[in-house]
Amino acid sequence: MTVLPGFLCDEMLGRLCRYLRAAGYDALLANGGRSDAELLRQCREEGRYFLTQDHLAQEHKAARGVALLLPQGDLDRLAAALGAHFRLDWLSHAFTRCLEDNTPLVAADAAALARAPADALRPDEPLCHCPACGRVYWRGSHYKRMRAKLEAWQSAKREASAPPVTAV
Ligand SMILES: [Zn+2]
Numbered sequence: 001m002t003v004l005p006g007f008l009c010d011e012m013l014g015r016l017c018r019y020l021r022a023a024g025y026d027a028l029l030a031n032g033g034r035s036d037a038e039l040l041r042q043c044r045e046e047g048r049y050f051l052t053q054d055h056l057a058q059e060h061k062a063a064r065g066v067a068l069l070l071p072q073g074d075l076d077r078l079a080a081a082l083g084a085h086f087r088l089d090w091l092s093h094a095f096t097r098c099l100e101d102n103t104p105l106v107a108a109d110a111a112a113l114a115r116a117p118a119d120a121l122r123p124d125e126p127l128c129h130c131p132a133c134g135r136v137y138w139r140g141s142h143y144k145r146m147r148a149k150l151e152a153w154q155s156a157k158r159e160a161s162a163p164p165v166t167a168v
Contacts, residue, residue, distance in 0.1 A: 010052040013103040022146045024093025069166040079153045084162035090150040098130035
C-alpha cells in the first residue's frame with residue numbers, strides 16, 4: 001500500500017482542508033494563534049506538508065522541504081494545483097475520514113445507526129461513523145455535492161496546465 005501524503009493547512013485554507021479530508025487525505029487545519037515556526041515543527045515531526053498561500057512562511061529556515069506555497073485563486077484552482085503536484089487521487093479513498101476532525105471513519109455500530117435519520121438507512125449504502133466525535137455519515141445531499149466536486153477535480157486532472165505549487 002502506498003503511503004498517502006499528509007497535510008497541515010494554514011488557517012486560511014479551511015475549505016481546502018475539508019475537501020482533502022473528503023478525499024481521504026490526512027489533513028489538519030492550523031487553528032489561530034500558532035506561529036509559523038510551531039506549525040513547521042509539527043509538520044517535520046509528523047511528516048506533513050505545510051500548505052499556505054502566505055509568502056512569509058517560506059522565509060523560515062524550517063520551511064525548506066516542508067512548506068508548499070499554493071497559488072492564489074478559488075477552491076478549484078487550489079485543488080488543481082495540489083492535485084497535479086502530488087498526483088492526488090480524489091476518489092479512491094473518498095469519504096473515509098471525518099470532515100470535522102480528520103479521524104478515520106469506521107462502519108457504523110448499532111448506537112450510531114440509532115442516531116441516523118430514517119431516510120439515511122438504506123440496505124445498499126453502509127453508513128460510517130466517526131469514533132472521535134460520533135458523527136454519522138451517510139450519502140445525503142451534502143455528500144452528493146462534495147462527491148460531484150471530487151469527480152470534477154478527478155476528471156480535470158487529465159487536462160494539462162494546472163497552476164504551479166512552489167516548493168520552498
Ligand atoms: Zn469526527
